[in-house]
Amino acid sequence: MGRIFLIASGKGGTGKSVFASNMGALLAARGSSVVLVDMDMGLRTLDIYMGLESKVVYNVYDVVSGLCRIKQALIKDKRFQSLYLMAAAPRRDDGRVTPLHMKVLFRRLAERFDYVIVDSPAGIDEGFLLSAVSAEKAVIVITPEYTAIRDAEIVDKVLSEIGIHNKCYVINKVKSELVASGTMPSIAEINGILRMPFAGIIQYDDNIHVAANNGLPIVFKKDTYIYRNMEKIVDRIIERR
Ligand SMILES: Nc1ncnc2c1ncn2[C@@H]1O[C@H](COP(=O)(O)OP(=O)(O)O)[C@@H](O)[C@H]1O
Ligand SMILES: [Mg+2]
Numbered sequence: 001m002g003r004i005f006l007i008a009s010g011k012g013g014t015g016k017s018v019f020a021s022n023m024g025a026l027l028a029a030r031g032s033s034v035v036l037v038d039m040d041m042g043l044r045t046l047d048i049y050m051g052l053e054s055k056v057v058y059n060v061y062d063v064v065s066g067l068c069r070i071k072q073a074l075i076k077d078k079r080f081q082s083l084y085l086m087a088a089a090p091r092r093d094d095g096r097v098t099p100l101h102m103k104v105l106f107r108r109l110a111e112r113f114d115y116v117i118v119d120s121p122a123g124i125d126e127g128f129l130l131s132a133v134s135a136e137k138a139v140i141v142i143t144p145e146y147t148a149i150r151d152a153e154i155v156d157k158v159l160s161e162i163g164i165h166n167k168c169y170v171i172n173k174v175k176s177e178l179v180a181s182g183t184m185p186s187i188a189e190i191n192g193i194l195r196m197p198f199a200g201i202i203q204y205d206d207n208i209h210v211a212a213n214n215g216l217p218i219v220f221k222k223d224t225y226i227y228r229n230m231e232k233i234v235d236r237i238i239e240r241r
Contacts, residue, residue, distance in 0.1 A: 002033075002110040005117050005237065006135035006164070010151025012122035014141045015172040015202070018212045020119040021049040023139075023237070025217035026230050028083035032114040035074065035084045037106075039131035040121040042092035050077060050085050051215020061089040064101040070108055079220060084113070092127070099133045106134035115238075124158045132159065137166040139199065139237055143173045144184040149193055156196060168197040170233060173204040200233035202226075 007020040017040070024036045037060065038046040047053040058073035063086070077083040086109075109116045120131035132138070138159050142148040152169060159167060171190060178184040191198055202208070205226065211218040219227050 002113045002116055003238070004106055004110055004134050004136050005115065006120055006132050006138040007117065007141060008120045008128070008132070008138050008155050008159070009122060009141045009148070010124065010155040011142070011145075011148045014143045014148055016122075016141045017045045017049055017119050018208060019139070019141050019170065019172065019202075020117050021046060021212065021217045022219045022230055023234055024083060024115070024117045025077075025080050026219045026227075026234050027115050027117075027238075028077070028080040029219065029222070031081075033082035033084075033112070034080075034115045034117065035086060035109050035113045037086045037109070037116060037118045038088035039118055039127060041089045041127055043121065044088035044090065046085060046119055047075075047087050048215060049212045049217070052077065052085055052087075053215075056087040059087040059089045060105070061097065064097050064105055070105070070112075079216075082113075097130055099130060102130050102133045110134075124155060128155075128158075129162065132162060132164060135164055137168070137237070138164055140167060140169040140194075140196070141172050142169055142190070142194075144171055144175075144179065144186075144190065146185065149185065149190055152194055156194070168199040168237060169194055170199050171201045174201045175204045197236075199236040200229065202229065202233070 007016045009016050024034045028034045055075045058068040062068045063073045074084045118131050121127040140152045142152045208218050
């Protein structure tokens with residue numbers, strides 16, 4: 001069975017979707033089969049970050065409502081071998097999807113793929129809870145801001161309440177000069193607040209932003225500091241020994 005990871009944050013805009021696309025692409029580049037599941041219904045982004053928006057026909061809702069088979073909703077990435085995307089629905093359609101639906105879908109995907117990476121919506125409501133139903137581990141993506149740290153604490157608590165105890169966090173969009181000048185919370189300060197393992201930091205880098213918005217996970221380019229850093233973070237998350 002494949003492993004299911006949830007990418008969460010509480011706060012919007014911390015970089016969950018960029019992180020999910022790069023974690024998926026990196027694992028695929030290293031030879032694993034990976035499916036990215038976009039659970040941000042109504043606000044889908046992963047198709048754009050993967051450059052696959054013109055390929056989307058069916059989405060997660062179509063699969064769970066029986067409109068299509070799983071295979072029909074799996075969009076193959078153009079550049080990475082065995083990397084697939086299941087897109088989010090264009091609208092936030094309430095009521096039709098239950099946790100049981102998602103459990104069945106995630107199990108089927110885990111039977112086919114080594115890794116199932118679930119990109120969750122911001123917040124802690126229904127959409128988030130549906131994303132989390134089968135996760136083995138949650139990766140909470142924060143930015144060095146007090147609002148993001150507080151939201152991560154809340155997400156941590158909600159995840160514990162639904163039985164997900166294996167968690168870690170990544171600090172994204174770090175601007176070292178702002179941390180050095182004391183205008184952003186330091187890594188040590190964040191580590192003191194969040195009670196879960198720390199998987200690493202990702203610098204704020206325009207290249208990450210530009211690549212994502214051009215439909216390319218930045219780890220496509222190997223031999224960069226970003227790739228090497230992402231490798232270390234992913235290894236800590238998957239606990240590769
Ligand atoms: N490390 C980074 N450096 C620069 N820009 C980033 C970085 N991570 C994410 N971004 C940008 O931040 C914005 C929000 O990212 P996104 O992944 O869509 O957030 P979320 O899924 O948490 O709402 C996007 O414009 C993205 O390009
Ligand atoms: Mg997102």
